[in-house]
């Protein structure tokens with residue numbers, strides 16, 4: 001059934017491995033019984049899963065992105081609750097339950113992605129209207145469209161988005177899939193500035209290169225190859241890249257930008273996980289959302305990696321810690 005499945009504390013409790021004398025994040029996260037009660041929760045961050053791989057398969061990619069959400073959630077819920085991150089800042093909303101078409105033709109899959117877009121955007125709109133920050137764990141990068149759309153409606157403004165990604169996801173508007181969310185977001189007037197950090201030259205078609213170089217002042221790219229040649233750190237380059245990104249803004253993180261993370265288009269070359277952690281932990285931009293996508297615990301071709309779950313959980317915790325600082329010991333200057 002295509003719907004938002006809202007979680008209750010009782011349903012989530014079995015995911016937590018309790019230990020005497022310890023408190024896990026899962027024991028502290030907040031729940032609501034209906035979206036209408038969003039306002040009543042004091043939590044600033046709203047966690048939402050979109051466990052689907054329809055968008056990836058509609059882009060002729062290797063499926064499996066539906067396998068990231070539950071293990072990632074489990075890894076997050078089993079982190080320690082402490083003064084760095086207590087868990088009370090997080091409202092665990094639930095996941096978008098998507099029925100999988102039995103017909104795998106591109107037409108059917110692409111139409112289904114449009115249905116998913118229609119489910120995603122009103123949920124994101126409500127979360128942001130409630131002055132909260134959605135943290136969305138995918139799923140394919142197709143869901144960026146629904147997220148940007150909902151954010152744009154909630155804030156009554158076009159969004160400005162920075163995407164950490166090896167790919168531009170600016171493929172043609174040939175029907176919805178994971179490779180063209182930003183094309184549709186631009187075409188539909190939801191997206192003003194689009195910046196790609198770490199785009200890899202080997203995955204940019206000649207036509208896309210022309211489009212990015214000549215036609216669009218609102219699209220900026222910092223290639224991964226340029227970062228490799230730079231004398232500045234990844235973090236310093238990031239800070240310079242996003243400094244003038246206008247508000248309102250959102251943050252996209254495609255896990256195929258990080259070397260060796262299991263994903264449909266994963267690569268042995270890319271950022272270290274610590275590069276991205278450093279970016280997130282030092283972030284002081286008021287992003288209206290975070291979308292982490294394209295990761296998989298198991299791909300349709302049989303490849304598996306249990307580390308994907310912890311990777312996602314760590315990144316979520318870093319993002320929250322930066323925007324919601326608690327007691328944290330700083331090194332001496």
Ligand SMILES: N=CN[C@@H](CCC(=O)O)C(=O)O
Pocket residue numbers: 059060061062140141142167168169171178179180203264265294
């Ligand atoms: N979201 C990812 N999109 C990439 C996938 C590339 C691939 O499957 O190899 C893209 O369309 O370019």
